[in-house]
Amino acid sequence: MTIRAVVAGVGHYLPERIVPNSAFEDTLDTSDEWIRSRSGIERRHFAAEGETTSQLAAKAAQAALKDAGLAPDDVDAIIVATSTADLTFPSAATMVQDQIGMTRGFAFDVQAVCAGFIFALSNANAMIISGQARRVMVIGAETFSRIMDWTDRGTCVLFGDGAGALILEAAEGAGTSDDRGILATDLNSDGRFRDLLYVDGGVSTQTTGHLRMQGKEVFRHAVEKLADTAHKALDKAGLSGADVDWIVPHQANLRIIKATAQRMQVPMERVIVTVQDHGNTSAASIPLALSVGKAEGRIKPGDLVVTEAIGGGLAWGAVVIRW
Structure with a gap:
């Protein structure tokens, strides 16, 4: 018998304010x-003004609980991946725990920027297969x-706000790639590239700072490293690109998404795109795209899903999931 971390439910939340590209034309040369x-x-x-990351996260959490048919106290742990927590401490995860009415278990944050959800998912998988938690x-x-x-104009037009949530629960599997649940993970980082994508402020410098990015260099690393980590995760699961039903990539840039899919030899018809x-x-x-993909009826039980992301650090990784 093999314990697998199986997807029990997904959900997402987006703030009400929608900002089209045209909104930047009056203030930027764009x-x-x-x-x-x-x-x-x-x-x-x-x-909105006063709307915080933990509030977005709590609404996504409630949507995922509804999708899974679970109550807050059915969950053993919450992991929030974020680089924009409400406060220096406590964690956004403990704030979500309070806002959804979860009175047991434990909660903590993971910070790996755009790759944060991949790192959090890998941690949740490890806790479930080790027996430390049944539902995360x-x-x-x-x-x-x-x-x-x-x-x-090279950065401020690229980013948006939102939240997505996924609930994993322990289930028995046969130990093969046909099992439902997380089949393999691959995590990486290389601090030598920290200057390619960072925020020029923080607690120890007593400044908030702004996001800074060397776009061309990030693009180059992203295409190379995302395809590589996805292949490594598939190899660990004993699978290949031909077995993939859906790639659900980090939604940073459509050109990166297309180039990565091409390197993996997966057609764009099998890529979930929400960017x-x-x-x-x-x-x-990634959790936003997973939730949208399921809601639209594209991601179905039994589908093989590969998720991959790269962010500041640089940090990057991939997870292979049988839905």
């Missing part, structure tokens, strides 16, 4: 066509609109 052609983004959601809710939630430099509607929501982008 246009709808310029943004679309370089990123594939058409619109994004921004949190993994949430990606961000309010990147709070750290944008609104004079930098046009949400922009880059960092750690929230």
